[in-house]
Amino acid sequence: MPFGKHETFYLREGWLSKGLAAVSQNPRIFREKDAPVQLGIGRNMVRSLSFWMLATGLAERTKDERRVLVHTLTPFGQMVREYDPYLEDEGTLWLVHYHLACSRDQATTWYWFFNHFAPTLFDKETFLTELGQWVIAQQDGQNVSPRTLKRDFQVLLRTYLPGERRRSPEDTLESPLTQLGLLFPVDKATYRLSQPPAERIPPLVMLYVLLQERPGQPRPELSLNLLQALREPMSVGRVFNLSAAALVELLQRLERQHPEYAVRMVRTGGLDQLQLPSVTPADVLTAYYQQQ
Secondary structure, three states: OOOOOOOOOOOOOOHHHHHHHHHHHOOOHHHOOOHHHHHOOOHHHHHHHHHHHHHOOOEEEEEOOOOOEEEEEOHHHHHHHHHOOOOOOHHHHHHHHHHHHOOOOOOHHHHHHHHHHOOOEEEHHHHHHHHHHHHHHHOOOOOOOHHHHHHHHHHHHHHHOOOOOOOOHHHHOOOHHHHHOOEEEOOOOEEEEOOOOHHHOOHHHHHHHHOEEEOOEEOOOOEEEHHHHHHOOOOHHHHOOOOHHHHHHHHHHHHHHOHHHOOEEEEEOOEEEEEOOOOOHHHHHHHHHHHO
């Protein structure tokens, strides 16, 4: 489980668009000696951008014809590159957040925060204590440097929370994910994880997540109960921090706006069971972007 691969740089506005264009033109871009010149950012930022492209699910590492590791766009990345290359659509930001929150193998702290911690209120001490204990439990007693976890805490905050102090021109660029309104400061030391209203999330984006156990892995069965959809790791309820009422409202909007993709809710054995449409996540994603 990796930590601190962001080189202490939070995701900046425009970085993912830059990465999409660069990787589509040159899969070896992050191996090039003049990558800082080509990308117009510092060398450490180049490594950070490489991390963010992987962590947000827009790119993956593959081997080229010389068996050298390079970056290539994922199907999700190709879709965003084609339909929303500048990440202007808020649905794209929710999708980027979904992939980031499920990126256990790249951004472990983000995965833990949304899928296992998910507090209403928290402060730095609580965050680091809970994360440290979870890491020890997951890694059979192995520890991670407290300094590394502190850096992850700061970068995660800046991923979702606009900064107050600007120390350099680069720091005037906020993270695009601040637009989602998932984090708010309560006071100088306490933060709140917000439940977004249902109208902020496009129903097809919700369905795209609902159809998968994790990014790139469709559910083997086209049914799950409402509690699973709300609480299991990497579920739509977890990654978007949805209330039960918000999820039900999203399902109702989906049926009204896209009846061909409706999710049926039936009561079975005392549980609300969701019957998913027989459609692939890729089909839903294509439908979403073609309708935008």
